[in-house]
Amino acid sequence: MASHAFALGMSIASPIPAAKTHAKTPSVEELDAMELPEYTYACNLPYLAAITPAGQHTPAEAYTPNDLHTAGIPNDLESSQPPTPARNAAISVIVPSWSYPQMNKWRVLACCLVYLGNGLNDSALGALIPYIESWYGIGYAIVSLVFVTNAIGFILAAVFADLLLGRLGRAKALITSEGFMIAGYIIIASPVPFWLVVVAYMILGFGNALNLAYNNVFCANLANSTVILGAAHGSYGIGGILGPIIATALVSHGIHWARFYLITIGLRLVCMCFVGWAFWSYENEEATQFSNSLREIASRQAANETGPHSKVKTLLKALHNRVTIVGALMIFAYQGGEVSESGWFISYLINYRKGDPAKVGYVTSGFWAGITVGRFVLTHFAQRVGEKVFVFGLGVGVIVFQVMAWQIPNAIGDSVTVALLGLLLGPIYPCAQTIFTRLLPGRIQTSAIGFISSAGSSGGAVVPFLTGALAQAVGTFVLHPVCIAFFTMMLVCWGALPGVVKRKA
Numbered sequence: 001m002a003s004h005a006f007a008l009g010m011s012i013a014s015p016i017p018a019a020k021t022h023a024k025t026p027s028v029e030e031l032d033a034m035e036l037p038e039y040t041y042a043c044n045l046p047y048l049a050a051i052t053p054a055g056q057h058t059p060a061e062a063y064t065p066n067d068l069h070t071a072g073i074p075n076d077l078e079s080s081q082p083p084t085p086a087r088n089a090a091i092s093v094i095v096p097s098w099s100y101p102q103m104n105k106w107r108v109l110a111c112c113l114v115y116l117g118n119g120l121n122d123s124a125l126g127a128l129i130p131y132i133e134s135w136y137g138i139g140y141a142i143v144s145l146v147f148v149t150n151a152i153g154f155i156l157a158a159v160f161a162d163l164l165l166g167r168l169g170r171a172k173a174l175i176t177s178e179g180f181m182i183a184g185y186i187i188i189a190s191p192v193p194f195w196l197v198v199v200a201y202m203i204l205g206f207g208n209a210l211n212l213a214y215n216n217v218f219c220a221n222l223a224n225s226t227v228i229l230g231a232a233h234g235s236y237g238i239g240g241i242l243g244p245i246i247a248t249a250l251v252s253h254g255i256h257w258a259r260f261y262l263i264t265i266g267l268r269l270v271c272m273c274f275v276g277w278a279f280w281s282y283e284n285e286e287a288t289q290f291s292n293s294l295r296e297i298a299s300r301q302a303a304n305e306t307g308p309h310s311k312v313k314t315l316l317k318a319l320h321n322r323v324t325i326v327g328a329l330m331i332f333a334y335q336g337g338e339v340s341e342s343g344w345f346i347s348y349l350i351n352y353r354k355g356d357p358a359k360v361g362y363v364t365s366g367f368w369a370g371i372t373v374g375r376f377v378l379t380h381f382a383q384r385v386g387e388k389v390f391v392f393g394l395g396v397g398v399i400v401f402q403v404m405a406w407q408i409p410n411a412i413g414d415s416v417t418v419a420l421l422g423l424l425l426g427p428i429y430p431c432a433q434t435i436f437t438r439l440l441p442g443r444i445q446t447s448a449i450g451f452i453s454s455a456g457s458s459g460g461a462v463v464p465f466l467t468g469a470l471a472q473a474v475g476t477f478v479l480h481p482v483c484i485a486f487f488t489m490m491l492v493c494w495g496a497l498p499g500v501v502k503r504k505a
Helices: 028-033 036-044 073-080 104-136 145-189 194-220 225-252 257-279 286-306 311-319 322-352 363-385 387-407 411-425 428-439 442-474 476-496
Strands: 007-012 020-022 089-093
Touching: 104 145, 104 194, 104 225, 104 257, 104 322, 104 363, 145 194, 145 257, 145 311, 145 442, 194 225, 194 428, 194 442, 225 257, 225 363, 225 428, 311 322, 311 442, 322 363, 322 411, 322 428, 322 442, 322 476, 363 387, 363 411, 363 428, 387 411, 387 428, 387 476, 428 442, 442 476
Parallel strands: none
Antiparallel strands: 007 020, 007 089
């Protein structure tokens, strides 16, 4: 790699002049004048998605002037950043993308593999719950404890995520997160008492939360982040499809349910090696050092105003940020409804639609298939429509299909409806992560995103546990009113976020 970074110089005005390239690094004065939020916005501008820094060490085809000169640029600018300043402002930025630096291609692929493993982990539980209950002789309320301890692991990770990243670096922190996942799977795959299975899910939650926080921040700070996050979380959906299929196929052939986790151990070993290799030199690259310089400048500015702050103070600052709290409540509701749907819908079909466990176990694969298609396909429309309006429309559709799944009186109709529900539910999470990253100051992003992810997992524990406790008392039909209530809460929180979109009248 060249010994110096190349910056893309842009002058923002109306009309927008052609972009120029400069084969020099930004000056100290330019760095001091540039706030991290500006850099974050730049990473998400649609017309920068295909641009990499150009210069004597970069192939000419990496920069395409035609990408900048389209009739839609003024409207795109208007919909993706704050109002244009009254006077011209020259901003020099380096924009990391999925292809710059070159290792980012492998890093995005590594993130996708990790997300696939997460999806495999989360979706299989719903298909295995009836067999776990039978093996241990327990009811809905007791088996729901695994959701609770999983959330405790996520909450603990919110406290330690930033600390581990600072001390170990991104590669070793990701390797550590995979180590926790492997440890949890080894416990579950062994013939252990149920209380150890409950503890193992806490370990899984801790490792899962770490890799979510690190990978979400990495992907969200790349150019065209909505699409990249859509692909990453779409990979989660692929794992969600495969989980129930593999788990149901194993148990329906007489194989003990715990043997499913031998497969996940193998996958996590591959993930551990992949993320370690892909991110090993991450902190030494020029684009990363430039981004870190911006964060240090922002931290120094904050320290001058409020005094030096530790990792704990950084977390406290994140908790005082409105976006962190509202975003956490939204993802709490989102993931609570999603995990409840995945975890309890099969039990609902068995009890109220007289479904065969060996057959309806595949139904949640349709739900996750919908989520996957939605994240890979529908996220592309988010930037055109505007993420805020787009998510509102999806949320209303999710509630409509939830009501239909409750009222249609046969298993086939319910299965199709829940797959369509997943299609609309899928893009909401990556769109939300993009908006959170745009709104959050860079110096608290890792702590804030980690806390939001932890709140999401807490929702993925509290809501399924609540559903299981109510199902123990009155029946599994309570899944539907519970999900409707939390999806409505999700939309209310989304509406409470500060606006990030400004459009011309």
